[in-house]
Every structure is written in C-alpha cells, then in structure tokens.
Amino acid sequence: MFERLLQVVASRWFRLVLVALLVLSLQTTLFSEIRFFGYSVQLMAIFVAVAGGVHDVRVGAIVGLVSGLMYDAVLATPLGISGLVLGATGAGTALVLQSFREPTWWLRILVMSATAALSEIVMPLTKAVVGLGGWLSPRMFVVSLVTFIGGLVLAAPFIPVSRWTLREQVSLGRR
Amino acid sequence: MAQNKTNLTRAVILLALASVFFITLDLGDSSSTSRVRRVFDTVFSPVENVARVVTRPVSGAWNSFRNYDDVVAENDRLKEQVALQEGAAVAAAASVRLSQELLALNGLPTLAGINSVTAQVIGETPTNFSQTVEINQGANSGIKVGMPVLNAAGLIGKVTEVFSDRALVMLLSDPDYALSVKVVTKSSRTPVTLPPLPTEDAPTVDSVLETTETSTTSSTTTTTTTILGFTPSATTVPAEVVAGGGSNITVPIASQLSVRETGILEGRGPGTRPIVRFLDASTRADAIEVGAPIVSAGGSRSLAPPDIVIGVVSRVVERLGTAGPVLEIELVADLSNLSFLRVLLYQPITESGK
Numbered sequence: 001m002f003e004r005l006l007q008v009v010a011s012r013w014f015r016l017v018l019v020a021l022l023v024l025s026l027q028t029t030l031f032s033e034i035r036f037f038g039y040s041v042q043l044m045a046i047f048v049a050v051a052g053g054v055h056d057v058r059v060g061a062i063v064g065l066v067s068g069l070m071y072d073a074v075l076a077t078p079l080g081i082s083g084l085v086l087g088a089t090g091a092g093t094a095l096v097l098q099s100f101r102e103p104t105w106w107l108r109i110l111v112m113s114a115t116a117a118l119s120e121i122v123m124p125l126t127k128a129v130v131g132l133g134g135w136l137s138p139r140m141f142v143v144s145l146v147t148f149i150g151g152l153v154l155a156a157p158f159i160p161v162s163r164w165t166l167r168e169q170v171s172l173g174r175r
Numbered sequence: 176m177a178q179n180k181t182n183l184t185r186a187v188i189l190l191a192l193a194s195v196f197f198i199t200l201d202l203g204d205s206s207s208t209s210r211v212r213r214v215f216d217t218v219f220s221p222v223e224n225v226a227r228v229v230t231r232p233v234s235g236a237w238n239s240f241r242n243y244d245d246v247v248a249e250n251d252r253l254k255e256q257v258a259l260q261e262g263a264a265v266a267a268a269a270s271v272r273l274s275q276e277l278l279a280l281n282g283l284p285t286l287a288g289i290n291s292v293t294a295q296v297i298g299e300t301p302t303n304f305s306q307t308v309e310i311n312q313g314a315n316s317g318i319k320v321g322m323p324v325l326n327a328a329g330l331i332g333k334v335t336e337v338f339s340d341r342a343l344v345m346l347l348s349d350p351d352y353a354l355s356v357k358v359v360t361k362s363s364r365t366p367v368t369l370p371p372l373p374t375e376d377a378p379t380v381d382s383v384l385e386t387t388e389t390s391t392t393s394s395t396t397t398t399t400t401t402i403l404g405f406t407p408s409a410t411t412v413p414a415e416v417v418a419g420g421g422s423n424i425t426v427p428i429a430s431q432l433s434v435r436e437t438g439i440l441e442g443r444g445p446g447t448r449p450i451v452r453f454l455d456a457s458t459r460a461d462a463i464e465v466g467a468p469i470v471s472a473g474g475s476r477s478l479a480p481p482d483i484v485i486g487v488v489s490r491v492v493e494r495l496g497t498a499g500p501v502l503e504i505e506l507v508a509d510l511s512n513l514s515f516l517r518v519l520l521y522q523p524i525t526e527s528g529k
Contacts, residue, residue, distance in 0.1 A: 024222075024223075029223060030234055033299070038446070042302070058183035058186075058187055059183065062187055062190060069193070069194065069197070073215035074216070074223075075300070075301070075305060076335045077304070079194075079200070080193070080194035080196070080201065081194075081198060082302075084194045087187070087191060120303065124304055130198055134349075134443060135444060140303075
C-alpha cells in the first residue's frame with residue numbers, strides 16, 4: 001500500500017499537478033496584475049507549449065488537458081474549454097517541432113511562443129463554438145501578441161522546469 | 176515503450192472526452208461542475224494565498240512604477256470633485272430618503288429593504304477572455320450565485336461563482352451578461368405651470384392651526400437637475416403650508432412624467448460600451464436623449480432589484496425596419512478601477528438553487 005502510494009507520489013503526473021498548481025497560482029496573482037496594454041501574459045499557455053516542445057505530442061496534450069482543466073476550475077468559463085484549447089496547444093507545439101530535423105534553441109522558443117500566442121486566438125473561437133460569443137474581435141490579436149512576447153521571455157526558464165517535472169524516472173534515495 | 180505510448184494515447188482521449196463532458200454539464204447549468212470547482216478551490220486556495228503574499232512586493236513595485244503619475248493626477252482631480260460633490264450629496268441624500276419613504280408608503284420595493292455585504296476586490300481575471308473580479312466574501316457571508324453587485328456609483332455585475340470565503344463577480348461588460356433595464360426618456364408634453372397664488376389668498380400657518388378641520392395642502396418646489404430625462408418637476412411635501420411667496424407652482428400631471436422604455440442591456444467586452452437592445456420597435460430614436468439615465472427594470476424574473484443606477488445613454492443608433500433603436504451605454508461605475516463593492520443579498524428567482 002505504502003509502496004503504491006510512493007509510486008504515485010514519485011510519478012511525473014503527480015509532479016505535473018503540483019507544478020501546474022504553482023504556475024496557476026502565479027497566473028492568478030502576479031500575472032493577472034502585471035498587464036501590458038491591459039492584457040495579461042498567459043503563463044499557463046506558455047508552460048503547456050514548452051512541455052509540448054520539450055516532450056512529444058502525447059505528453060504535450062496531457063499537460064495541456066490537465067493544466068487547462070485546472071485553469072477552468074478557477075475561472076468563470078465553462079469547465080473544459082481551456083482544457084481542450086491548451087491540450088491542442090501542447091500537442092500542436094510538439095507536432096510543429098517534429099517537422100524540423102534538429103531545431104535550434106531559438107527556433108524551439110519561437111515555436112513555443114507562437115503556439116502559446118495562437119491559443120489566445122483559438123480560445124475565443126472555441127468559446128464562440130459552444131455559444132459564448134462576443135470575444136471575437138481584433139483585440140484578440142493584441143492579446144495574442146502580448147502572450148507571444150511573454151513567451152519569448154519566459155519559455156527559456158520554463159524548459160528546465162518542464163524537463164524536471166516530466167522526467168520519467170526519479171530515484172527515491174539509495175536503493 | 177509501445178505499451179507506454181498506448182497508455183498515453185488512452186489518457187489523452189480520456190481527458191479530451193472528460194473536457195467535452197464537463198463543457199456539456201457546465202453549459203447545462205449542472206451543479207456538479209460547481210462542486211468540482213469548490214473541491215479544487217479547497218486545494219488551490221492555500222497555494223494561491225501563499226503566491227499572493229510572495230508576489231505582492233513585485234506586483235506592488237510594478238504598480239507603483241506604472242501608475243504613480245496617474246494616481247497623483249487622479250488624486251488631485253478627485254479632491255476637486257469631492258469638494259464639488261459634497262453639497263450635491265446632501266441634497267441627493269434627502270431626495271433618496273424622501274423617495275424611499277414614498278416607495279415604502281406605497282408598498283413598492285426599495286433597495287433600503289435589502290441587506291448587503293461589503294466586499295473588497297482581491298483579484299482580477301487571469302484570462303483575457305472573461306470580465307470577472309474576485310472578492311473576499313463568499314458563502315460564509317451569505318453570498319449566493321446571481322446576487323447583484325454594486326459599487327458607490329452603481330451596478331457593476333453579478334455573482335457567478337461562490338466559494339466559502341471568496342466569490343467571482345461577472346462584470347456588466349462581459350458579453351455573457353444580460354439584464355433587463357429601463358431607459359428614462361423625456362416627456363413629449365409641455366409642463367403645465369400655474370401662476371402664483373396672491374399672497375392675501377394664501378392661508379397662513381396661524382390660520383391653519385386655528386381651524387378645527389383637517390386640511391392638507393401641498394407645497395411644490397421646483398428643482399433643477401443636470402440629469403437629462405429627469406424632468407425637474409415637483410417634489411411634494413405633504414401637510415405643510417406655504418404662504419404665497421410669489422413663486423410659480425408646477426402641477427405634476429401624469430402625462431408630464433418621464434416615459435420609461437424597457438430593453439435588455441448586454442456587455443460587449445472590455446473597452447467597448449455595453450448596449451441596450453430589444454427596445455419597443457415603436458420607440459423613436461429621437462425620443463431618447465443622449466444622457467438619459469439607465470436603471471435596472473426589476474421584476475420577478477430580473478437579475479437585480481428595480482431602479483439601481485447603471486449608466487447613461489451615450490449614443491442612440493436607429494435601425495431600419497421593425498427593429499427598435501440600439502443604445503450605447505456609458506456606465507457610471509468605472510469597471511477598470513474597482514476596490515470596495517456591495518453585494519445585495521437578493522437572489523433572483525432565476526438563479527435560486529445554484
């Protein structure tokens with residue numbers, strides 16, 4: 001029983017939930033106050049895009065879906081919308097980077113920032129699809145630009161965080 | 176390795192289906208999604224509180240760097256405005272008291288009869304696609320989903336999510352917000368003004384006190400106002416006698432009172448003024464003046480009690496055909512600068528049980 005519990009705690013998905021909680025808390029506190037042109041940088045989208053860029057399509061999608069569901073739980077938007085959008089963001093980043101043979105570090109960061117920014121355009125589109133219209137306006141391009149610039153700055157520090165979080169095996173001391 | 180990939184694929188499909196399932200539940204107003212949110216809030220709230228404390232110096236430094244000049248300028252402007260408003264506030268308070276007494280006398284609902292909870296804004300929405308603020312009062316203070324929220328200026332929105340000690344308030348500017356409102360339009364009739372009574376014909380206070388019969392005389396004072404649509408007609412004070420002072424007497428007749436059009440106010444996102452639509456098609460655009468006040472309509476199915484000030488008409492857009500005019504509204508409350516709010520403990524019938 002205890003062994004099983006240790007396995008769960010040591011799993012990368014448990015670490016993902018803990019790290020996503022921390023990122024989410026930064027999103028709802030610091031990054032909801034620090035605004036550029038009145039818009040907040042979407043830290044969650046950048047975190048998901050980095051996870052997709054560092055790992056593969058499946059891991060990117062899972063990170064996006066889990067982080068998105070957590071994000072929805074603190075927002076007033078329907079539960080699941082951010083999950084779908086961020087899931088697509090994580091998978092999309094991995095797919096785009098797979099099309100390059102050996103992407104350089106700056107290309108990775110560029111792609112991660114671009115897909116994170118794209119999620120800010122997909123979000124109002126998804127909301128419109130489920131009947132929550134009113135957000136499709138030219139402002140979403142400015143919102144997207146803010147997240148893109150934020151991504152250029154924040155993607156690099158997120159890479160080691162994402163690598164550590166989603167590492168497959170972690171030794172629990174000496175065996 | 177292949178087994179691991181299959182497991183991951185299954186997890187992706189499962190999570191995607193769960194997301195679609197939750198969206199369907201949430202759009203169907205299911206209470207189970209609220210329960211999921213409350214459970215998550217129990218876990219997330221301590222983490223968020225710690226993050227708030229840790230990041231406060233950074234956000235404080237950012238705000239002081241970004242807003243210092245604006246705050247100083249605004250402070251000067253507000254000092255001047257406070258000085259100007261002090262006199263008007265006393266007169267307005269007297270009018271409000273009188274209005275509430277009259278409404279109470281006639282058995283009509285007033286805001287004075289509704290309890291409220293004062294709350295402070297502790298956070299803005301972290302996303303760019305929702306117009307909400309977080310307040311520091313929740314279910315423990317009696318707050319429920321659907322309750323209207325005001326600041327000192329007027330209505331600002333409604334409660335959409337309630338946790339034990341905090342709540343989310345959807346602002347009027349959110350595209351998902353809609354509320355039935357009244358537009359106070361100008362009267363089409365010319366006011367009737369009677370000439371003053373000759374001083375010798377008017378009863379004096381002494382003569383009235385000497386009479387044994389009960390008599391009631393109405394004195395009417397004409398007031399001036401800068402609010403368009405509110406005809407400066409009459410404030411009637413019962414059982415008070417005024418000897419003819421040479422001033423004209425304005426007789427309040429029904430046809431002279433302001434006309435009220437009803438419509439639906441809808442938010443249109445940040446930076447864009449809300450609109451009022453579904454006005455009666457027979458309403459002529461020129462019957463509604465720019466500057467006419469907009470107040471909540473009230474009624475059994477309304478989201479807010481009647482006569483809460485919302486804003487003034489800033490533009491009237493006439494439409495062709497049978498569609499009535501659309502009004503652009505300038506809100507009286509500054510939604511970008513909210514601090515202390517008042518939650519009216521009034522849960523609309525349409526939101527009960529949430």
